[in-house]
Amino acid sequence: MKSVSNKFLVSAKGFAAYFFSGKQSVVYYSTSVVRTPYHVVDPSPWPMIMGANLWGVAAMFICWVNEISLDSLYWGIPLFVLTFYSWVRDIINEATFQGFHTEKVQSGLTLGFILFLISELMLFFSFFWAFFHSALSSSVEIGCCWPPVGLECLDWSKVPLHNTALLVASSASITLSHNYLQWGDIWVATATYIATLGLSVMFIKNQYEEYAWSSFSISDGVYGSCFFMLTGLHGLHVIGGTCGLLFCFVRMMLLQFSSEHHVALTLAIWYWHFVDIVWLGLFFIIYIWGS
């Protein structure tokens, strides 16, 4: 079996090898190696394929919203999954198994992630701006008051307060888990990590229940639009953050993290804290002040 797969590797030497062999197929050797702490990445097809793929996904969404036939675009989803898997696998190979991630590379990745978090903050900032624009000088169409006439707001001391407690508790437990990992005790780190994942799943379920029973929807004027745009976007971020934490959990179980070097986990935890802080902003501004 092994010799067959090796022959396949040697003969194929193409993109197919990436998908079917599960190993890095082609190694590029340069004649002179410059010694720097930076990582000069081997040529990779994934960024370009991902770019084309994301165009396909965007086109899918546009066709769906405008009720145009999607038949020629269904390749987008499986290709996205494959490309994402392959790219991330390559990064993990380079970092954990080939040792390319020096301190310089780690700090570069961290800086890049901070910039990404700032861009996410800007995204939420723009929707908060829209909310304040409508709420501070309520137009005559909604009754010159906020919340608009005829809209039953949610009681902030019920579901939203519980959601706040869940997210703050999950931030605390993930910090605890991280401390235990740095300390070297992986069993307690695992237990507290599972508690974090459980709390986040409870948040998602609770938020879904609230959405399912809400008396107003996204098409209920500017209040509905602002409310569901903000909370919905936040909910998607929570789901994404939970997927990131789950992914790092699997890597932690496979012992790919050491007590000092675990950039992916650190960044996933930062993302989780970011999601928590955005929720606190949402809670105090939209739920309490806005009702």
Add this chain to the structure above:
Amino acid sequence: MASFLGKLRFLKSPLTRRLATSVDASYKDSLPAKVSGHPEAEIKRWWAITLWMIGVCAVTRVYQMMDENHGKRPEFIPYQHLRIRKKAFPWKEGSQKTLFWCPITNAGSEGYLEMTPDEELKWGKYLHGH
């Protein structure tokens, strides 16, 4: 079958290392530079925060469940600025129903809609119980 088990070989190393009990990992030997000078105090503090927050979660959950009033239907007044239906959503019945449609609390543009048989099965018991 053999190739599938062969693919699981990547689990051998982590599992072996985790279950190994011959090495007694003492944190004092390998204290990483990033951890603060008093890890016991810091960990105790985070345990306190976490456990207190879980307590708060329990209290808020009970408080949330106390006033759960699922069958209540708000009075319908045909406001122009609510229940806007200019463009249909791209799903079935998108001209009337939003994504998280609740037939008990959500109304169409002219009033509360009749429940379909599926909706009656799922939501009927809440409405008729009140």
